[in-house]
Amino acid sequence: MKLKTTLMTAAFSMAATIAMGADFKPAVIYDMGGKFDKSFNEGVWAGVKKFTDETGVEVMEFEVTNEAQREQAMTRMVQRGATVVLGVGFAQADAIDKIAGENPDVQFSIIDVSWLDKPNLRQYAFKEQEGSYIVGVAAAMASETGKVGFVGGMDIPLIRAFGCGYVQGVKATKADAEVFENMTGTTPTAWNDPAKGAELTQGQIDRGADVIYQAAGGTGVGVIQAAKDAGKLSIGVDSNQNHMAPGSVLTSMLKRVDVAAYSTFKDAMDGNFTAGVQNLGLAEGGVGWALDENNAELITPEIKAAIEDATAKIVSGDVVVHDYRADNTCPM
């Protein structure tokens, strides 16, 4: 009798789960860079994939190709029964603000945005300046010439924030170090121009730089390649890019967009979805640095200690990394 009840309960709860599963329909809208940009969007994809692997729930996907498609894609996802929609990147802010307002019963979440206000919208903002600061510390430690480089993608405030945090980390470690900064371009093609990335990197190497950090989406592939060809070091960004040139990528600045994507869907599925802004820095594990078998030999105990020291100081608040976006200036 008791067994029967247990079985019945189990069956009921299973049926409930299945019913829940049928109602639960997640969707993600990647931005211009595309799902496989080896960087920002791909990080989101990794989180989506982890969610699907764990729960078996398929996530509807779309990659936008022009400005008007963002709003359209969100509307279409809602029409197709999506219960939670994740937008990737600040460019989708206006669209998600509008569509979230029109569909109060659907849950929305967006990455790299913090300035919206809707009761059904969760926003993830990352403190890229903190992550960039600690890789700046690593760059200054690893550099022999005292000259390091930064290659940005498109010249926008977000990327300047990467560069600014990096410079602060370098200067805090070696006050007399020189930092060369270049942006790839002013059009969105700057996110996907490995040749130009390689060219800029070579230029910086010619001026004496021996560690180059990049925040340039697909363009960064060219930076890593050029640094490897010249026997210098590069630093990856967003995803762990250490594997792209083992022994030549000093480390990668991790921006855990995969965690944002995974927790959005996981929370929505479990009924734990909350609106509001989640501001993720070093303390929250939202940004960090990558250490694996590909760069274990490059990270000396001294570098590791310096990074950990800087991390501890930022987490404790002893060191405050200036955010370029706060006032559109960099103190360095």
Added chain:
Amino acid sequence: MNVTPPLPKWADLILLPLINLFAAFFVCGLIVLAIGENPFTALNVMIKGAFFYPESLGYTLYYTTNFIFTGLAVATAFHALMFNIGGEGQAYIGGLGAAVVALLFGPNLPMLIVLPLCILSSAAFGALWALIPGYLQAKRGSHIVITTIMFNFLASSLMVWLLAGPLMQQGQQSPQTVLFADAAQLPQMREVLGYFGFELANSPWNLSFFIALIALVVFYILIWKTRLGYEIRAVGKNQEAARYAGINVAKIIIIAMAISGAFAGLMATNEVLGVHNRVILNFTAGYGFTGIAVALMGRNHPIGIFLASLLFGALYQGGAELDFEFTSITREMVVLIQGMIILFSGALAYMFNPSLARLIARISAPKEATDG
């Protein structure tokens, strides 16, 4: 003996584009088949997605509006044998023109004054951006293709600087201006037709569509019914002959380029005044370049440009639906399909021309001629 007979006009304008289109679809069908999908299902999804679900037609016509403007821009210059590939930059700067007026006067003046000013300003800014390459070509001999494409980069650098700097909306991080005042927002077609009792689904289709239709008519009158149009075509046919006939070639080139830029600049009425109601980064999204294919396919004629714009609008909108419907058809596939159509109808536009001309000549040739 092997001289190709000229193609009759009806065949050049209707039959040849249709054959090109069919060839493009055929090749695309093979590609879709190769990745394991049924090409007819895909075509069905694409057509349905472009025309037959509630908001689809609105989206198709919204894209069409952009292509009409940029297609007209390329065609105008082309009649003077100028290859204006700077439509992208001219449209971008046109957006700046609309924004300057909208931000300065939008909050204070009524819509009936602000909107026409915005529209004129976007055309004027676009014209100015094309005028400089036009001048350099006419007076200094700098090749128009080089200068216009360089001006695209200048435009985008200038706009990034403005949008991420002086014009950026405070309190957020997206490089864009603030939302325009209501007086500077072009009414949506949904609102206009709703006023007359038609229910329309939500789409970015707005009144600029009518501006585009008016532009088509203006273009026709300008090129074929005015003295200026005659001079533009004369310069395009033969500069030396035009000069001999007393036409100021340099002046005509500059004017033709300015008009061309004005048409491109008007694209901002759709994107900036009609859809986003603010200037956002890269709102031109490559429409300026697609305008080249539109003009080529439309044979630089207003009716052709309208039909080609409609086709490309349907491709853009239907292509997005393909991406939604099939997991195997990614956006890269959609770009490939669009590229095929541009390839066949633009770059290879005259591939079937000689054989088609011979075929038609053989069929329609008088009996005695073939006997002899």
